[in-house]
Amino acid sequence: MVEKKVKDRAEVMVDALGIDNNYCDSDHSFSPFYSNVGLAFNEKPGIANLFLHYNRKTIAFAEPLVRITGPAKMREHAALWIEQVLTAGKASFAFYERNAWLMETEGAPGAEIRLAREGLSELRFEYQDRNTNPRIVLFTGLVPTLDERDADRSVPFLFGVAVMKGALEPVGHDSVLGVSPDQSGFIRLAFAVEILDMNPKRMLKTLGEAPDMKGARERSRAWLVNALGNCDIQTGDARTEGILARAATSLVTNACAAPGILANRVASFPGRGRYPAHYLWDSCFQNLAQENMDPQLAPDALLLLTENIRIDGKMFQFLCSTWTKPIESHPPMVGWAAWRLVRQRNDKAFAQKILSALRRNNYWWLTQRMTRRGLVACAYPPEVGWGNTPRFERGPIIPVDINAYLLMQVRACASLAHYTGDNSAARALTEQAATFAQTLVRVLYDPSDNLFKDVLVATGERLPLRTPACFTPLLTDVPLDEHKRSAMIGGYLLDPNQFFGGVPFPSLAYNEPAYESGNWWRGPTWMPVAYLMLTVLRNHGFEKQWRQAAERLYTIIVDDGNIREFFDSRTGKGKGAHRYGPTAAVLLRLHMALGEQVDGE
Secondary structure (H helix, E strand, O other), rough: OOOOOOHHHHHHHHHHHHHHHOOOOOOHHHOOOOOOOOEEEOOOOOOOOEEEEEOOEEEOOOOOEEEEEOEEEEEEEOOOOOOEEOOOEEEEEEEOOOEEEEEEEEEEEEEEEOOOOOOOOOEEEEEEOOOOOOOOEEEEEEEOOOOOOOOOOEEEEEEEEEEEEEEEEOOOOOEEEEEOOOOOOOEEEEEEEOOOOOOHHHHHHHHHHOOHHHHHHHHHHHHHHHHOOOOOOOOHHHHHHHHHHHHHHHHOOOOOOHHHHHHHOOEEEEEOOOOOOOOEHHHHHOOOOOOOOOHHHHHHHHHHHHHOOOOOOOOOOOEEOOEOOOOOOOOOHHHHHHHHHHHHHHHHHEEEEEEEHHHHHHHHHHHEEEEEOEEHHHHHHHHHHHOOOOOHHOOOEEOOHHHHHHHHHHHHHHHHHHOOOHHHHHHHHHHHHHHHHHHHHHHEOOOOOOOOOOOOOOOOOEEOOHHHHHHHHOOOOOOOOOHOOOOHHHHHOOOOOOOOOOOOOOOOOOOOOOOOOOOOOOOOOHHHHHHHHHHHHHHHHOHHHHHHHHHHHHHHHHHHHOOOOEEEOOOOOOEEOOOOHHHHHHHHHHHHHHHHOOOOO
C-alpha cells in the first residue's frame, strides 16, 4: 500500500492559488522573499515591468523590462513561479532570494533586456571580467522619486544581470542588452536589484551563486514555508481556500525588507503597490494574522514603529526608506497589539524592548494633544485614521476612539510593566488608567442618549454623529454600568437601521444624513474597524450576534475575492486597494475565530 504524501502549508497554498494569478500591476506584483522590488507579467512573453516598492509611491520602469522573441501560446502564473509556453519552447521565472530572480528559456530565439524610465539619469553600465562565468553586467543610475514630500529627488539603484547560459549580443544602446541562446537552445539569466543601499561586491556574489530553476523553486518553497508559519487555510471548499491563500500570501508579499529607515527589520506594507510604506495602525491590525506566521513579522512590525519614535515620543503615521510622515500621528494601538503578542508568545525580551517607547508615546499624547478637559484632541482626520470622515467638519475634536485607544495603551503598559517585574510602574500606570477612564466617561458619555460622542474642542459640545468610534470605549473597562453598556450595544450597534445591516458596521450609521455607502470613511465598512466592533460584541456576551456579524463579514470578503481596502456597506462590493493587508489579516483571524482556534480579545 502506497502511503499518501501529506502536503505542507506551502504546497497547500500553492495548490489553492492555482496557476492564473494576476501579476499585471504594482498592487499584484510578483515579489517573494520580502523583496522590495516586484515584477509584472502579462500576455506577452518576458517580464512586463519592474517595480521599486520602497518609498510610499511605487516607481515603475518602462515596459517591457525583458522581451522574449516570438508570441506566447499559454502561461501559468503560479504562486512561486511563472511559466510561459512559447510558439517555440518555453520561458520560466522564479525568485531565488530577496530582490534576485532567475529566468530560463528553452527554444526561444533570443531575449532583450531594456532598462528605461523617464527621468532616469546618470545611467552607467559595465561588464565585469569578460572571461568570468557567468558573465555579469551591472547598471547604476539615479531614479526620480515620485513623492514631493520626499526630500530626496532621486534614489540610487544598482541593477545586475548574469548570463549563465547564452551569449550577450550588442544592440547599440547602453541601456539595452541582447541575449542569444547557447548551442543547446537555452538562455539562463540571473537578475538582482539594490536600491539606496548599494554594494556591487554583494551583488556580484548574489548573481554568481544563482541556482538553476529547480533550485530557485526549492528556495522559494522553503521561504514560503517559513513565511506562512502556522497559518492554516483549510476549509474543505476550494474557492474559499483560494481566497484565504490569497489573503495569506498578500500579507507575506506585502512584507518588505527595505533599506534606509526600514533596514534590518521586515516592514509590513498595507499594499505593495498603492501603499508601499510602514503605517502605524495598519501594522497593528496586520498583527492579527502575522502573530501566527513567520515569527519575525509581528514583532518587527511593531518594533519598526517604536525604534523610530521621535525623541519626544511621537510615532509617525508612516515610515518610508528615506522619510517619514511627520505632521500627523496615527491611533495609539501599538500597546494593544504588543500586549496581545506578548501573551501569545510569552516573550519577556520583546516586552522589555517595547515598553519604554510605549510609555514615551503615551506621554506625547498626554502632553502634545492634551486639552483643558483632560482628554486628547485631534485636528485632522488622518490622525484618527479616517480620511474623509465628516467627524471633523466643524473643527478639531476630542475623538472617542483615540482616547479609548490611549486608555487601552496605558493599560497595556501596566500589564507589560507587571509582566516584566516592574510592579511599581504597573501600579502607577493602573492608577493613571483608572483616572483617565473616569475622565473619558465624564467628558464623552452622553447620558441622555446613552452613547459616547466626539466633543468639539472649541465649545465642548458633544457631536451627534453616530459612527463605530462611539463604541470603542467598550473595548476596555470604563466606569459605566453594565446594563447601560448592554443597552448601548443593543440600541445602536445591533440596530439594523444603524449598524447591523447585511454589511455590518459601516463607518457612518446607515441613517445618518451624510451617509454614502461607497465613499471611503463616509459609510463603507472597513474590516479592521468592524473587527473591533466584533470584539465589543464578544466581550459583552453577545455571542450569537457576534457569530452572525462575523459570518457576514467573512462571507463579504470571500465573495468579493480580491481582499479589498473597504466595502460598500449596501452592496458588499469591494473598493480601494487590492490585496490590502489589514483586510487580509481580519479574514484570516475570522477564519480562525469562527473555527474556534482563537479566544476573544
